[in-house]
Amino acid sequence: MQYCRGSHTLPLRNTPAFLPHSPLDRAPEAKYPEGMQVLLTGSSGWLGQTLAPRLRDAGHRVIGLDVCPGRFTTAVGSVADRALIDRTMRDHAITAVVHAGALHKPDIVRCPASEFISVNVQGTQNLLEAATACGVDRFVMTSTTSLMISNVIREGRAGGATKAAWITEDLRPLQPRNIYGITKFAAEHLCRMAFQDHGLPVVVLRTARFFPEEDDMAHEIEQSAENTKANEFLFRRLTVEDAAEAHVAALERAPSLGFDTFIVSAPTPFKPEDCEELIADAPSVVARYFPHYHDVYRRRGWTMFHAIDRVYSARRAEERLDFRCKTGFAEILAGL
Numbered sequence: 001m002q003y004c005r006g007s008h009t010l011p012l013r014n015t016p017a018f019l020p021h022s023p024l025d026r027a028p029e030a031k032y033p034e035g036m037q038v039l040l041t042g043s044s045g046w047l048g049q050t051l052a053p054r055l056r057d058a059g060h061r062v063i064g065l066d067v068c069p070g071r072f073t074t075a076v077g078s079v080a081d082r083a084l085i086d087r088t089m090r091d092h093a094i095t096a097v098v099h100a101g102a103l104h105k106p107d108i109v110r111c112p113a114s115e116f117i118s119v120n121v122q123g124t125q126n127l128l129e130a131a132t133a134c135g136v137d138r139f140v141m142t143s144t145t146s147l148m149i150s151n152v153i154r155e156g157r158a159g160g161a162t163k164a165a166w167i168t169e170d171l172r173p174l175q176p177r178n179i180y181g182i183t184k185f186a187a188e189h190l191c192r193m194a195f196q197d198h199g200l201p202v203v204v205l206r207t208a209r210f211f212p213e214e215d216d217m218a219h220e221i222e223q224s225a226e227n228t229k230a231n232e233f234l235f236r237r238l239t240v241e242d243a244a245e246a247h248v249a250a251l252e253r254a255p256s257l258g259f260d261t262f263i264v265s266a267p268t269p270f271k272p273e274d275c276e277e278l279i280a281d282a283p284s285v286v287a288r289y290f291p292h293y294h295d296v297y298r299r300r301g302w303t304m305f306h307a308i309d310r311v312y313s314a315r316r317a318e319e320r321l322d323f324r325c326k327t328g329f330a331e332i333l334a335g336l
């Protein structure tokens with residue numbers, strides 16, 4: 001059973017694809033005159049609905065595929081359905097893939113582990129194999145910073161940590177703490193293998209949080225949802241628009257990068273040498289970088305977290321992908 005997010009749920013396994021039923025040997029559509037023919041999975045989702053129009057603006061043609069119907073979704077069905085993937089790639093003469101469709105954290109409570117493996121692992125392999133067979137020349141996979149967070153990092157100060165974890169793409173060992181992280185990590189390896197064995201250029205974007213909902217641990221957080229999100233722009237959040245923009249940049253640069261993995265998060269003002277103080281007294285560190293933040297926050301009745309126990313560094317994406325999020329804490333503060 002696959003669910004659509006939102007108030008309604010649909011038993012999608014039996015939902016027929018919206019795709020015009022065409023024989024596999026049908027001649028591909030004429031190649032889009034400019035730009036690429038992009039297969040975008042997860043096109044009905046939060047990221048997909050922001051990314052699809054952005055890709056169109058960049059001159060690409062977007063073929064959306066999602067288990068849920070949506071404005072930008074051409075093919076309704078699962079990435080786990082290999083025949084659908086093959087047909088979609090061939091019928092639309094796909095030249096590039098952006099794979100954002102997935103089961104993710106909110107799905108853990110409603111989907112068994114086997115469903116995560118089927119969608120996130122087998123689904124990714126289906127797309128990679130079909131992409132290789134169809135001569136697709138680039139592939140972007142939406143991954144997650146969550147796979148870098150072990151139970152030890154997550155426990156932070158409560159677990160006895162004396163400094164915040166400074167997280168880069170080089171962090172080792174990686175011990176994802178749930179089925180979401182484990183299946184995304186496996187999918188990343190499948191991407192690497194597709195490059196290694198078939199030369200398919202793949203860029204993996206380990207994206208920090210950009211969801212609009214409340215944190216699922218909100219009951220344990222003293223700050224309001226809005227206050228929490230603002231604080232997170234310092235070390236672990238980005239806007240959905242920036243997340244979409246990172247995908248556009250990755251798509252453009254994939255052929256010159258080959259295979260690469262990037263953390264995508266708003267630029268942090270912090271430095272590795274702040275890590276001890278961040279876990280002991282985060283408000284003082286923030287005040288050093290943003291002396292006026294207290295006044296702005298006080299007017300709203302907001303507060304900073306007492307401790308910050310991890311910081312995602314997006315430096316590598318700046319250096320190698322030439323991508324930097326437009327919105328960081330400074331911009332959030334200026335808008336308050």
Ligand SMILES: NC(=O)c1ccc[n+]([C@@H]2O[C@H](COP(=O)([O-])OP(=O)(O)OC[C@H]3O[C@@H](n4cnc5c(N)ncnc54)[C@H](O)[C@@H]3O)[C@@H](O)[C@H]2O)c1
Pocket residue numbers: 002003004005041042043044045046047048065066067068077078079080099100101102103104119123142143144145207208209210211
């Ligand atoms: N939202 C975040 O904060 C966040 C953070 C890091 C990474 N991500 C990743 O970003 C991507 C998009 O997330 P989102 O926030 O837009 O989530 P979302 O749930 O709004 O969108 C995901 C979409 O994938 C679709 N989907 C689920 N199973 C599918 C299947 N079997 N075949 C095809 N489509 C399927 C869903 O129907 C949904 O429309 C995901 O890969 C997620 O893991 C999200």
